[in-house]
Amino acid sequence: MITITKKAAEEISLSTHNPENQGLTIRFAADQTDEGFQYLMGFDERHDGDIHLESNGVEYILAYEQKVLLEGMVVDFDQLKAGEEYSFVFMNPNDPDYTPPEETHAPEKA
Numbered sequence: 001m002i003t004i005t006k007k008a009a010e011e012i013s014l015s016t017h018n019p020e021n022q023g024l025t026i027r028f029a030a031d032q033t034d035e036g037f038q039y040l041m042g043f044d045e046r047h048d049g050d051i052h053l054e055s056n057g058v059e060y061i062l063a064y065e066q067k068v069l070l071e072g073m074v075v076d077f078d079q080l081k082a083g084e085e086y087s088f089v090f091m092n093p094n095d096p097d098y099t100p101p102e103e104t105h106a107p108e109k110a
Contacts, residue, residue: 001053001071002028002060008077008088009056015043025052026060030069030090036097037069039090069094 004012012026024043031038046052050061062070073092080089092098 001051001067002055002062003074004055004058004060005074005076006056008075009058011077011086011088012058026058028060028062028070028073028075029066030092030095032069037090037092037095039088039092041075041088 015021015026021043023045025046027040027042027044029040031040044061046061047063049064051064051067052059052061054060070092072094073090076089076091077086078089079086091100093100
């Protein structure tokens with residue numbers, strides 16, 4: 001469903017040590033806007049109808065309605081350009097504006 005790279009998994013795992021996140025699971029979501037997809041992630045409780053999966057040792061959830069938007073997405077934690085800060089990167093072949101990077105772990109455009 002969603003692939004979380006090793007670097008992203010390590011960063012998410014660090015966040016699980018925050019007392020505010022105890023007992024919660026990382027949730028991924030996307031909003032489709034006029035400018036393309038906007039990605040959301042944060043710790044949340046599991047709800048009825050959620051999809052509950054695991055990637056690289058990280059359990060995650062998403063609303064069933066989000067499946068069509070997020071299936072095949074890769075979540076990484078990297079620099080977009082040399083010298084920039086590290087951040088989460090969402091590579092989603094379902095996003096109409098998605099252009100695959102030249103990395104081997106990036107999904108092909110759907």
